[in-house]
Amino acid sequence: MHSLFLPRVPGLKSEQKHLGLLLNGVDSEGSKTNDYFNCLCVFCFQSLDELVDKTVPESIRHRADLKLDSPRCESEVLKDLKVIAERRTKYGGVTSVWVTITAIRLIPSFEMYWKILAVNCLVLMFRICRKYTQYTPYQAEISQGRLQNLLNFQTMVCDLTGMEVANSSLLDEATAAAEAMAVCFRQTKKKKFYVDSKCHPQTIAVVQTRAEPFGIEVVVCSHSLMDFHGNDIAGVLFQYPDTDGNVEDFNNLVKRAKAGKALTVCATDLLALTLLTPPGELGVDIALGNCQRLGVPLGYGGPHAAFFAVKEHLKRAIPGRIVGVTRDSSGNEAYRLSLQAREQHIRRQKATEHCTAQVNYGMGRRLR
Known part of the structure; x- marks a missing residue:
């Protein structure tokens, strides 16, 4: 110690x-x-x-004093480690990577070499000129590499969730859930929103906070107690797997919500979906979650990219950037931001979404 x-x-x-x-x-x-x-x-x-x-x-038993140095703060340790890292020989054409403390694990040597190699390759991919462009790729003609990576991220999310359209990331899972509630509100014009009590507590807290200015009533309860007979429910949010790690069958909940003309929102985990039935096959309208499990460091709680995917009928209501495929003036395949008329940089106060993204993390998770 x-x-x-x-x-x-x-x-x-x-x-x-x-x-x-x-x-x-x-x-x-x-x-x-x-x-x-x-x-x-x-x-x-x-x-x-x-x-x-x-x-x-x-x-x-070791009876002698350990002669430990006095305690030091994290910033001091990181500063010294950077000095040590700079002593290494740097070869032309190869990017030198300093692996952060959070990436170091006590693992067998072969696995450590493989992890370091993977990190080096990942950073080299990021620094390719076509991919190392501005944060939001508004100018498609100089951002083709980044747009291609973001399209790959969207495709991965659609494949795992079973949904039809995905955006190129949001800020985090909790704010993505709040955006989903806003979508339900705008689409149905109803002001009551169910949240399953087994959702992550931070998600419930953010949804409740965002609901107040909209005048939306958020009801937190067990999904078995939700009543859709009044046709006054905008949507329902449930966690799959839930915050305790349990996997429940939500087929009945989705059917009851559909009968009450409410939209269904599933907060899920991409790694879990490699084994579980995708939300799209359950009939869910919106699937969202956090990409931290795909290799993003914990970082004291963030930032972590969120994913957000919907069925085809909600593609014009989805928040965030959407990358699509088109043709340039020469007839070559090209990438661009699609359906931009709903975004704040086009419509400003009339925009249907006002959110931020984490496209760097989205790209990184896809490259991994």
């Missing part, structure tokens, strides 16, 4: 220091506590020495 996590208490034996335990009820800040005595009593030990004698074999 790093010394950052161990209290430094004067007078402790080395074994006790390594365990990070307290002596005589006094911690490194001098405050009194009996917690560790209570823990010892549970396991029938009278002292820390007895605990060490019973659990740490004498043959492996």
Whole structure:
């Protein structure tokens, strides 16, 4: 363990220091506590020495001080690691990649070499001139590489979800769910929206927050208790698999929602869909989720690209950018942003969507 996590208490034996335990009820800040005595009593030990004698074999016991350096903050460690990385020999034509701390794992050497090779290849792909263009590819003529990658991302999402149209990413799963609720509201003109209680709590919180300015009533309950007989429901959101990891059969819920003329929204996981029945085959109208599981670092909670896919009848209501295939003036196949009339950079205040995207992460997940 790093010394950052161990209290430094004067007078402790080395074994006790390594365990990070307290002596005589006094911690490194001098405050009194009996917690560790209570823990010892549970396991029938009278002292820390007895605990060490019973659990740490004498043959492996290290009695000398570890001589650990003083604790350091993350920024200082990263700065030193970058200095070390810069000492490496750089060869022309090859991009040198500094692997971030979050990418390092204790894995067999062959797998480590393979991971480093994959990261290098991925970065080289990003730095190809045709692909390393601006964030939002408004100028299609200079963004063909990026548009091609985004189209591949859309195709992957459609293949896994069983849907017909996908956008080129949104900000994250929670805001994508809020966009789905807005789509249901605009399409049905109804102001009641069901959310299954087994959805991720952060998704429920964002949906409730976004619903307030629209005047939408969000009802959070078990999907078995949802009533669609009044035909006053704009849509229903459920998690598949749910936030506890359970996989339920939502066929009956989708049928009941269809009978009540409500749209169905499925928050799902792309990796899980490699084994589960796709939402499209369940009859779902909108499928969304997070791409973090495809290899995006946790990054203290984000950013992570979201995906958003719909059935054909909702293609003009879908939020975000859509990449399509066309022909240029010479008759060659080309890529461009499609259905732009619904976006804020065209219609401004009359736009049907006002969202951001994470196309860099979308491209990266497709390349992986």
